[in-house]
Amino acid sequence: MAERLGIPHHRLDTLAVDEDASVARFQREARADIAAITARGLHAIVVGGSGLYHRALLDRFEFPPTDPAVRAALEARGEDEGPGVLYRELAAADPEAASSIGPANTKRLVRALEVIHLTGKPFSSGLPRHEYEVPAIQIGLDVDHAILDPRIDARVEAMWEQGLVDEVRTLEGHGLRDGVTARRAVGYAETLRYLDGELDAEATRALIAQHTRRLARKQRQWFRPDPRVAWIAGPVDPSDVARAAADAIAVATGHAR
Known part of the structure; x- marks a missing residue:
C-alpha cells in the first residue's frame, strides 16, 4: 500500500484465487472505472499487464460466444x-x-x-483492431534484455525472500488449486510444483525467472506492431522515463515546445 503513494488504484484485489479471470468482465468494469474517473475531471492511467486485456479495454472489441x-x-x-x-x-x-x-x-x-x-x-x-473505443495516449518503455533480464532475476529472488512460498501455501487453503487463472499464474504455478516436491528451490526460482522473461518477450511482440504506441528507448532511471513520457504526451496533445 505504501508504494501506491496515496494514488487511488483500480482493478486490484477484485477476484478470489478460485475465480477465473474474464477479459469481458474486466473490459466492462475497467471501462466503468475510467468513465467514473473522467466524470470527476481526472485522467486515468492504464498500466499493463496482459496485452489482450489492455487492447480489450481500449479498442473496439466484441466477445464471441462461449459454451x-x-x-x-x-x-x-x-x-x-x-x-x-x-x-x-x-x-x-x-x-x-x-x-x-x-x-x-x-x-x-x-x-x-x-x-x-x-x-x-x-x-x-x-481479435481487436487498432481502433480506439476509449481514446488514449499509449507509451511503451523499451528496455534492452541485457538490462531487463537481470532485473527479472532480482525480482524473483526478492519475491522468494519476501515469502512467496508461505503466500502460496496460505492461498492453497483458499482454493488456489481450484482457480484456473491463479494456479497457472507465473510464480504461483512453479511454487505449487515446489510444494509438491517436483522442483527444488533453486530450480523453482530459475523457472519463474524463465517464464517471466518469456512473458516479457510476448508483451513486446504484442505491443510492437501497434503504430499508436510511442516508444521510450534506453532510459531506465525513473526521472528520465518520467521526462520522456511527459514529452511524448506533449507531442500527442499538440503541446510540444
Whole structure:
C-alpha cells in the first residue's frame, strides 16, 4: 500500500484465487472505472499487464460466444494431453492465432479453439483492431534484455525472500488449486510444483525467472506492431522515463515546445 503513494488504484484485489479471470468482465468494469474517473475531471492511467486485456479495454472489441461444456472438454484435454496438442490443433485451424498465442498459454489456446468450434470462424478474425473505443495516449518503455533480464532475476529472488512460498501455501487453503487463472499464474504455478516436491528451490526460482522473461518477450511482440504506441528507448532511471513520457504526451496533445 505504501508504494501506491496515496494514488487511488483500480482493478486490484477484485477476484478470489478460485475465480477465473474474464477479459469481458474486466473490459466492462475497467471501462466503468475510467468513465467514473473522467466524470470527476481526472485522467486515468492504464498500466499493463496482459496485452489482450489492455487492447480489450481500449479498442473496439466484441466477445464471441462461449459454451462451458466445450471449454471444459478442451481444458480437460489440455490437462491430460498437454498444451502442445491444443497448439497443434489451433495451428492447423488458425495459424495466425496460434502464432500470436504460442504453445504454452493453455487458457488462450482453449479459448481460441472454443471460438472456432462455436462460430466456425478463425479466432484471429475476432481479435481487436487498432481502433480506439476509449481514446488514449499509449507509451511503451523499451528496455534492452541485457538490462531487463537481470532485473527479472532480482525480482524473483526478492519475491522468494519476501515469502512467496508461505503466500502460496496460505492461498492453497483458499482454493488456489481450484482457480484456473491463479494456479497457472507465473510464480504461483512453479511454487505449487515446489510444494509438491517436483522442483527444488533453486530450480523453482530459475523457472519463474524463465517464464517471466518469456512473458516479457510476448508483451513486446504484442505491443510492437501497434503504430499508436510511442516508444521510450534506453532510459531506465525513473526521472528520465518520467521526462520522456511527459514529452511524448506533449507531442500527442499538440503541446510540444
